[in-house]
Amino acid sequence: MNMKGLIQSPSCSSSPSSSSSAFLRPPCRAYASRNSKFPVLFPQAICTSQRIHRCSGPSKNYIDARFSSGWSETKSLFSKKSLKKYLIPLGALVTSKTQDVSNAPIVGDDKIGVLLLNLGGPETLEDVQPFLFNLFADPDIIRLPRLFRFLQKPLAQFISVLRAPKSKEGYASIGGGSPLRRITDAQAKELMKFLWEKNVPAKVYVGMRYWHPFTEEAIEQIKRDGITKLVVLPLYPQFSISTSGSSLRLLESIFREDEYLVNMQHTVIPSWYQREGYIKAMADLIEKELRNFDFSEQVMIFFSAHGVPLAYVEEAGDPYKAEMEECVDLIIEELEKRKINNAYTLAYQSRVGPVEWLKPYTDETIIELGQKGVKRLLAVPISFVSEHIETLEEIDVEYKELALKSGIEKWGRVPALGCEPTFISDLADAVIESLPYVGAMAVSNLEARQSLVPLGSVEELLAAYDSQRRELPAPVTVWEWGWTKSAETWNGRAAMLAVLVLLVLEVTTGEGFLHQWGILPLFR
Ligand SMILES: C=CC1=C(C)c2cc3[nH]c(cc4nc(cc5[nH]c(cc1n2)c(C)c5CCC(=O)O)C(CCC(=O)O)=C4C)c(C)c3C=C
Numbered sequence: 001m002n003m004k005g006l007i008q009s010p011s012c013s014s015s016p017s018s019s020s021s022a023f024l025r026p027p028c029r030a031y032a033s034r035n036s037k038f039p040v041l042f043p044q045a046i047c048t049s050q051r052i053h054r055c056s057g058p059s060k061n062y063i064d065a066r067f068s069s070g071w072s073e074t075k076s077l078f079s080k081k082s083l084k085k086y087l088i089p090l091g092a093l094v095t096s097k098t099q100d101v102s103n104a105p106i107v108g109d110d111k112i113g114v115l116l117l118n119l120g121g122p123e124t125l126e127d128v129q130p131f132l133f134n135l136f137a138d139p140d141i142i143r144l145p146r147l148f149r150f151l152q153k154p155l156a157q158f159i160s161v162l163r164a165p166k167s168k169e170g171y172a173s174i175g176g177g178s179p180l181r182r183i184t185d186a187q188a189k190e191l192m193k194f195l196w197e198k199n200v201p202a203k204v205y206v207g208m209r210y211w212h213p214f215t216e217e218a219i220e221q222i223k224r225d226g227i228t229k230l231v232v233l234p235l236y237p238q239f240s241i242s243t244s245g246s247s248l249r250l251l252e253s254i255f256r257e258d259e260y261l262v263n264m265q266h267t268v269i270p271s272w273y274q275r276e277g278y279i280k281a282m283a284d285l286i287e288k289e290l291r292n293f294d295f296s297e298q299v300m301i302f303f304s305a306h307g308v309p310l311a312y313v314e315e316a317g318d319p320y321k322a323e324m325e326e327c328v329d330l331i332i333e334e335l336e337k338r339k340i341n342n343a344y345t346l347a348y349q350s351r352v353g354p355v356e357w358l359k360p361y362t363d364e365t366i367i368e369l370g371q372k373g374v375k376r377l378l379a380v381p382i383s384f385v386s387e388h389i390e391t392l393e394e395i396d397v398e399y400k401e402l403a404l405k406s407g408i409e410k411w412g413r414v415p416a417l418g419c420e421p422t423f424i425s426d427l428a429d430a431v432i433e434s435l436p437y438v439g440a441m442a443v444s445n446l447e448a449r450q451s452l453v454p455l456g457s458v459e460e461l462l463a464a465y466d467s468q469r470r471e472l473p474a475p476v477t478v479w480e481w482g483w484t485k486s487a488e489t490w491n492g493r494a495a496m497l498a499v500l501v502l503l504v505l506e507v508t509t510g511e512g513f514l515h516q517w518g519i520l521p522l523f524r
């Protein structure tokens with residue numbers, strides 16, 4: 001079959017892992033979620049086919065865990081009203097008959113596509129500033145109050161120019177650019193291979209949020225190929241408004257404006273950290289890396305996740321923290337099954353700007369552990385499945401140095417999953433399991449309504465998790481001031497306030513240093 005035109009990057013070497021049917025669970029009883037008024041029934045068919053890790057009892061299922069812990073306590077946007085909506089995904093309903101313009105694989109009458117969503121990264125040092133501009137221009141990264149929205153682009157320009165030298169240094173130290181495109185392309189190629197081997201001939205596309213290949217480019221290709229059923233799969237294991245959410249929001253706006261896409265059936269797999277293949281693959285990597293230590297049972301397993309500003313979780317109901325904690329629990333459970341009972345901890349890295357981010361912070365935790373006499377540390381990057389600047393530079397260089405200075409004697413790091421066959425094979429299973437829900441009309445489709453991983457259309461998912469689209473303090477604060485805990489915070493806030501004043505003056509008068517430097521106006 002013709003696969004030309006698809007991803008042609010260096011592939012990961014892998015061989016298909018053994019069938020994941022070993023992961024099938026015993027039939028699950030139907031039960032209701034503990035803190036919710038809405039009973040969530042999990043029929044056997046769904047439980048087994050979704051291969052959700054926790055399927056053993058009322059207190060240990062995925063949805064139940066969400067609503068019984070952080071979610072309900074954090075003014076979650078999964079209010080009972082939105083939860084109801086969430087559990088009744090409507091799907092994209094209209095079947096489109098498209099012209100057969102390409103060699104896209106066909107199942108029945110359908111041409112199936114999988115769209116992998118990822119962040120994207122600068123490929124050269126010249127790309128760094130424009131990449132940062134795209135990132136900071138994203139209203140899901142810097143959420144300005146409505147009144148200040150017109151400042152989004154000038155502010156993004158300003159911050160990106162300011163941050164570029166530091167970022168460039170980082171990218172220079174890892175070879176002059178991000179490896180993200182190469183790795184994501186390789187993952188796409190492997191995923192396609194697994195899908196075909198599992199008798200699902202699908203095309204896999206990569207759509208990046210902030211750099212090439214942009215999501216818009218992937219969508220154009222999807223249209224050219226005449227895809228009729230699309231599975232949208234963000235490559236972030238845990239959902240965050242700032243990552244998968246942002247990509248889905250972009251997708252929603254693209255879908256809305258396009259007649260072809262309005263009619264294309266699709267579904268979204270919003271997060272998949274609880275899948276057994278992913279959990280086992282992570283545990284495999286940890287187990288392997290522990291073997292490099294002497295006295296391996298004394299090694300502290302240090303999960304380091306990318307942070308998000310605290311307000312995302314506490315004010316907008318971002319499920320990221322709850323999903324992260326659940327994910328760590330699942331990996332630890334898997335390790336314990338293997339008789340690996342090491343101490344472990346979770347901390348958050350990579351904060352940007354002066355607002356408060358999820359705590360504990362990775363750097364502070366490393367210092368504390370050193371003070372407490374921990375001698376062996378194994379860092380586990382957990383929020384991202386490729387190597388990238390924050391593993392290769394921040395963890396491997398900065399945190400390692402800090403750890404050694406803080407009294408840690410032996411440091412190790414688990415590699416990112418990349419193209420691990422167990423992992424990619426399981427992603428292929430996730431795609432296959434989602435296919436019956438593509439375009440499913442949940443109102444009349446009991447299974448879609450009861451799906452454990454709440455598959456739904458882009459629009460429904462966005463409406464469910466972020467319907468109110470609250471204004472949040474941006475990671476880089478531009479309007480807050482006051483007495484703060486540290487001089488760094490205060491300096492940052494004062495500087496940003498000054499920036500805001502200058503920007504307002506620039507934009508209203510049309511004069512100032514940004515105009516002199518040719519940065520403004522953005523569009524001539
Ligand atoms: C789950 C992963 C990620 C979350 C959550 C996330 C939130 C987030 N990030 C920024 C700001 C920056 N991120 C940058 C790079 C970057 N971010 C992620 C992942 C998550 N970000 C990755 C994988 C990468 C690296 C891509 C690569 O090129 O390898 C950067 C640029 C690098 C730098 O200058 O440090 C910035 C800036 C914010 C503000 C945020 C939440 C609001």
Ligand SMILES: [Fe+2]
Pocket residue numbers: 306
């Ligand atoms: Fe980031």
